[in-house]
Amino acid sequence: MSQHSLIQELREPVAAAHGVRLLLWRDDLANPDLPGNKARKLKYNLVAARQQGHHTLLTFGGAYSNHIAAVATAGRLFGLKTIGLIRGDVPTVGTPLNPTLAQAVADGMALHYLDRTAYRRRAEPGFLAAQLAQFGPAYVLPEGGTNALALPGCAELVAEVRQHVEFDVLAVAVGSGGTLAGLLTGLAGRQHAVGVAALKNGGFLRAEVDALTRQATGEIFSNYSLQTGYHGGGYAKYSVELLAFIEQFRTRHGVLLDPIYTGKLLLGVLDMIENGYFQRGSTVVAIHTGGLQAWAGWEARFGHRM
Structure with missing residues (x-):
């Protein structure tokens, strides 16, 4: 283009x-492959993740999040594992994922769900430390991909x-x-x-x-x-x-x-x-x-x- x-x-x-x-x-x-502002927000975060030796991206988002979709795609394109912590309840067994989450899974993202009380703590250092203790070392991207x-x-x-x-x-x-x-x-x-x-x-x-x-x-x-x-x-x-x-x-x-x-x-x-x-x-x-x-x-x- x-x-x-x-x-x-x-x-x-x-x-x-x-x-x-x-x-x-x-x-x-x-x-x-990765359209719009999400690719721009991820660009230098991906550089930092590689410089810090990370092989996994961990991030947060709602069930229809553009950011979740973009991080999953970036993981596929750049050979990184991705973990999405999704606001909401675990889907009932047999219930199909919505198109955003289905595509994220197809791109290799592992999905885990946080109830709204837990999700509100997503920026707290202690909460993030607990997530990394559970899921292993990862480069943490905030909701929406917005950081310096x-x-x-x-x-x-x-x-x-x-x-x-x-x-x-x-x-x-x-x-x-x-x-x-x-x-x-x-x-x-x-x-x-x-x-x-x-x-x-x-x-x-x-x-x-x-x-x-x-x-x-x-x-x-x-x-x-x-x-x-x-x-x-x-x-x-x-x-x-x-x-x-x-x-x-x-x-x-x-x-x-x-x-x-x-x-x-x-x-x-x-x-x-x-x-x-x-x-x-x-x-x-x-x-x-x-x-x-x-x-x-x-x-x-x-x-x-x-």
Whole structure:
């Protein structure tokens, strides 16, 4: 996939009316084997795992997690064992796994389940030590793959976009804050970032982003905003409006968005344009971070096919 084909003009009437040039960076196409921002977050973590002599990755996630899917795929591609500690009850014997977990198992991941009380302790040192005592030595990746080593991989995206277009704003969906934090460390001059929170009550994410950039670079950045009004009811919640928008967007642009992150991102960015958030004459690049594996699980849960 040539990088030239990764950037796409979005000819939206609302953008034209407000004098905003809107583009989409197709990070979902950048790496066919491991698409989207998850590959960028994993890049330098995988380097660290190898440098530390690890042969196993251990991580956490929900039953439909893009991160779980990505770590399992990375393990297969790079010859590492993978262990996924999944939030939820052990499936009843004979109950098929959902498509995300079934693919993770096919990629070689060993699944173990944590009840919600145990899962809430996933970042506690004592809890992690107990997991490593049970499962053996492993390189631990946090839920969502977000840590200081995730940032430089995401920062590289900024330079890639800059090779193709001079932009004023990068816009990205926010779940754990790692991708947004990484983008901030790569921006220059008067460039600005917009994060669209995919979960309800997402204001706490600003502190998460600031802590990540401070840990990675020693800096806290002010050239970004966090938009918390486009969560659509909460993480993995959806509305008729959101699903209709995703279908209309695919009809107009030939691009499928996902219902967890990128659908909310583009719906939010277009609403912000309509409300005059971006200066006339500015160039805004929205980042398609992938996550399309979610649709298989979405269909299994809700019966809605895209």
